[in-house]
Amino acid sequence: MKNIKDLLYNGLISGLIGIGIGTIWMAMDFLFSLNGQNPATAKIYLKTFLFWTIISFLIGIFFYLASWIFNSEKWSLKKQIFINFFVCFVAWFLLNLLIDNFSISLKMVIRVTVDFIIMYAIAYGGYFLHLWNTVRRINAKLKEK
Template sequence: MKKYFSYIISGISLGEFYGLIISLLFSYIYDLNNYVPSAPTFTNHFTRPLNAVLVSVILWGLMGLVFSLGALVFKIENWSLRKRTIINFIIYYCGFTPLAILAGWFPLNLINWLVFTVIFVMIYLIIWFINFYSIKQDLKKINRKLNDKL
C-alpha cells in the first residue's frame, strides 16, 4: 500500500513539475509579458489568472497521476507484453485525452481530436520502441554475463 501511495505522490509531483516547466517555456517562446499556465482559450474561462493557474496545477497533477498509475501495468508479470502494452495505452489515452481537452490544449472537434490521436499514438510508439530496445540491450548484457560465468 505504501508503495502505491509513493507512486501516486510521485506521479502528481512529476505532472505538476513538467506542467510548470512546459508552461514557462511556452510563455517565454511566445514572448509574453505575463505568465500563462495554458492557451488563451483555457485561461479566458477564468475571471482571475490565479484561478487558471490553480486549475492548471490540478490538471497537471492528474496527468502525472494517470501516467504514474498506467506504468504500474508493466509490473504485472503474469501478463504478456502485448496485453500490458494495450492496457497501458488504453489507460494513458483514456486518462490523458479528457485532461488535455480540459486543459484547453486543443479544441474539441473531430479534426483536432484525430490530429491529437495521431500525435499521441506516434509519441507512444516512439517511447515504447525506445524502452523495448533499451530493455533488449540490458537483457543481452545480462545473458552475456551469465554465459561468461558458465
C-alpha cells in the same frame, strides 16, 4: 502498512514528475500561443497556472496507477503496452473533452491524439530507458560472477 507507504510515496513521486512534465508542456503551449507578443509582457493567470499544476499532478498519479497493467505476468509486454496506451489515451481524451466543454471536432481529436502520443513517449520512454539501463547493469553484474 509498508505497501501503503510505498503506494503513497510512488504516487507522490509520479505526481511530482507529472508537475514537471506539465509545467514544461504549459510553457511550450504558452510560447506557441504568443502570436508575436513580447514574452516579457505576456501573462499567465494564477488560476490557469494552478489548474495546470493540479491537473499535471493528477495525470502523473494516473500514469502511475495505469502502470500497474505492467504487473500482469499473463500478458506479453507488447499487449501490456497496447492496453496501457489505450487506457491512458481514453482518460486523456475524456479530460480534454471536459476541458473543452464537450465540444468535439476533427482538429481537436488530432491535437489531443498528437499531444498524448508525445506525452506518452516522454513518460514511458523515460521509464523504459531507466528499466533497460537497470537490466543492463544487472546483466553486467551477473556476467562478473
